[in-house]
Amino acid sequence: MKEDFLHYVWQYKKFDFSNLVTVSGELLTIAYCGHYLKQSGPDFFNAQIILDDQKWAGNIEMHVKSSDWYLHQHEKDFNYDNVILHVVWEHDMPVFRKDNTEIPVLELKHYVSEESLRSYQSLMIPKTWIYCESQLRSVDAFVMQHWKERLFVERLERKSVSIQRLLEQMQYDWEAVLFCLMAKNFGLNTNGDLFLKMAESIPFSVLRKERFEVENLEALFLGQLHLLVAEAEDVYARDLNRRYAYLCQKHQLQAVPYETAQFFRHRPDNFPTIRLAQLAMLYHRQDHLFANITAAKTREEFYDLFDVSVSEYWQNHYQFDQVSLKKQKCLSKSFIDLLICNTIVPLQFAYAKSLGKEVAEATFALMQTIAPEKNSIIEKFATFGVKAKNAFETQSLLQLKNEYCHQRQCLQCAIGIQLLKS
Structure with a gap:
């Protein structure tokens, strides 16, 4: 009990x-x-x-x-x-x-009543994954849809708390907050926290001053994470070393405490060197990125906004001193979709909340145009009859699993309550 x-x-x-x-x-x-x-x-x-x-x-x-x-x-x-x-x-x-x-x-x-007690005990009997897995198919579609909407907003609320803390840390500079969140997501799961440390180590005022030369941004990003090669043979690599030494002295920067960026088990296009080069090109090309992001509404507008590749050197390199076949290495649409889900929509929500505005219906509509994310949690829900049709639903299901199923909050969950009532 x-x-x-x-x-x-x-x-x-x-x-x-x-x-x-x-x-x-x-x-x-x-x-x-x-x-x-x-x-x-x-x-x-x-x-x-x-x-x-x-x-x-x-x-x-x-x-x-x-x-x-x-x-x-x-x-x-x-x-x-x-x-x-x-x-x-x-x-x-x-x-x-x-x-x-x-x-x-x-x-x-x-x-x-004994009936209510039996229903509760039946729901709370441990299953292979979640308590209600064998009953999910019987949940009313109306209840499920409205609960997903609530879960989606809850997930945004939870993310807005950490964004608010970051905003305070960045002296209420929304552009700086966006840069930190963008860097974290460019690092993906394996390098995200390390990329965030890099972003926090560089005052955004420095980026504003140095963004006119993409080489300066590459030097800053790679140098802060110890990814520059001291004894490089390539002229470009040696130039980045010189630029980084000068920029550190000019802006009184200190590198992030040494921590190895992960290359292992990454596809080459996800190597930290390539992701940092893409991030550098994004901030080289896009001035006032925060204003552009808050103004954009459709997935196509975001695809245009993030239509960037890498500088010439990285088109035929994945690492320093190792020549590869030439490739533009543009941000893929699937990667931009991840940015929309994990960075842009939470940031738009937090910004609207700071202005005292409700989350716009356009946010729900945007997420419903994006393909569902692929991960083990979403795949498991599908085996029990709950198949996500878009990113709006996958975000809702992630919130459901992490904050309700995993925490055994069945009686705070609309699904659990409906099952008990029935």
Whole structure:
């Protein structure tokens, strides 16, 4: 038994509340169950009850056992001073207020039907992947669609928190925030955190000054991550070394503490040298990138905005001093789609939120035009009958798995609640 089942039973009135009696024998009538609070403090706020003939208004706290009140040290927390009813599954000891009056207790297990309890136990039996995997196909399509919309917004809300922290770190310079997020996503999963450190190590004012020469940006990006070759044979590589030494002295820069950028198991087009060269060309070509991104609405506009390749040297190199077949190495549409999902849409959402605006319908429409992402979580959902048709749905399913299924928050999930109700 878990507390979230008690919350579910109370919130949705899945118990017999016609003839309630407290453990001390008082007749109990529930006038209003209260507002469910998903935060610290009592579980239900501003409830109204009648004990015998006396009406009470206040908060309700729930536990599996009465003794959990003391286990959680609520007697020391003033937030619980206004608790008028203690709802428990099993009553094992009395609980007292600070003035030594006993808090009324309702032992809920006597009023919940066997059917509701069996439904809960059936849902919570561990499966091979998630609890409701064998029932997902039976979930109402309307419920599923609306829950996906909620999950998508929740995922953006979660990402906006880290963007807000980064904004404060960057002195509220949205262009600098965009550069950090862009760098992280250019690094993909393996080098993303390292690329972010590189971006944070270079004041964006330096990029504004040096963006007119792409070689200066390459020198900065590669040099900060120790990817320049000290004894290079190529003239271009030696030139980047000289430029980096000069720029470090000019702008008083310090390289990121040494950490090896990963080449292993990457396709050559995803080598960190190539991704940094593409990032350098993007910022060389695009002035006021943040303004352009916030103004763009369609996938085609973003494809035009990110239509960049690499400088001439990198067209026939993947690493220094190693000549390869010539290739433009443009940003692919699939890579731009990843940027839209993981950088642009979260940034647009956070920016709109900072202005007090609602997320535009255009954001939902944009995500629905992008092909679904491919990863193990999305593939697993598909095997249980939930197939994502676009990136909007894949982002929603990732939020579902990470924040609900993985955390076993079935009774906070619209799918779990619908399954219990049915």
